[in-house]
Amino acid sequence: MRSLLMLVLFSLVALPAWSAMPVNYYVIASQAQPFQIEEQANEHRGIVTDIVRAIFESSEHEIIYHTYPFNRMISILEAGGEENWITYGSPNWGGVQAENLSELPIYTVKHSIIMSSDNPSHFVGMHSVSDKGIVLLRGFDYAEIQPYFDDGSVTEVRVKDYQAAFRVISKIPGELAFVEMDSRVKYNLGKLGLNKEDFAIQSFSSVIKDYPIYLALSPTMDSDLQVYINQRLKQLKESGDLDKIISKYI
Known part of the structure; x- marks a missing residue:
């Protein structure tokens, strides 16, 4: 009887230590808004961040944040990263961000x-921007554009951040065009306090x-x-909580 009681007590004590484990969440610094937003070095939010928090909200797992520039983060994850790491990715991106994805x-x-809305081209294909400059953020490559x-x-044309991208296309209207995720463009226009009417935003699908x-x-x-x-x-x-999280930022 004493042995059985000790076994039960041991199980009750051991279970939380076994079930709870650190979850190492990797964040891209500066370039991933609104998916990952880091402010003042330790304040985190954004679509992916809020989803990760919601997943572990009622669990004993501890989320540990790791923030790096994009290329540095990829190098770390390719080398193995911290145990049980999580970030976001897509089959379209290949590499470590496509090896093991969530089911949904x-x-x-x-x-x-x-x-720039001062002198925009009507975009119907890459021939619409022939002989022009395509602005991209550093570290982000697109196989669909590379042949051009x-x-x-x-x-x-490579720039370090969104502010630089919006600045250069405004400085030379009609000569440069910025290609980026629609959600990131709209979020950063608002964050930077820029007038959306100053820019012509067209589908690149x-x-x-x-x-x-x-x-x-x-x-x-x-x-x-x-x-x-x-x-x-x-x-x-x-x-419906997933859609609620997304609607906060998009």
Whole structure:
């Protein structure tokens, strides 16, 4: 009887220590809004961040934040990263952000091409911007655009952030166009206090097709933890909470 009681007590004490484990959440610094927003080095929010928090809200798992520039983050994850890491990704991106994805997508990505409203071209295909410059953020590459850079039909222009992108296309109206995710463009226009009427925003879906993004999980993630994440994500989807999180930012 004493042995049985000790076994029960041991199980009750040991279970939380076994079930609770750190979840290492990787955040892209500065360039991932509104999916990941970091302010004052330790204040985190955004679509993906809020989804990750909602998944673990009622659990004993601890979320540990790791924030790096995009290229540095990818290098760390390719080297293995911290145990049980999570970020976001897509099959379209390939590499470590596509190796092990959540069962359900969390958002559908659309891309836009942005020009100064002073002298915009009507975009119906890449021939519409022939001999012009295409502005991209540093670290973000698009296989769909690269052939046009390679053959010289458009010029590649790299900038460090959104403010620089909006500034350069405004400075030379009609000569430069910025390509980026539609959600990021609209979020950053608002964040920077810029007038949307100063920019012509057109769909770029004829070049970069719309595609889903998912939670990207460590290929070696604990199997029970991965099951938990997928179950909670399904619950958030069915309850409508997933759409509520997205609507806060888009």
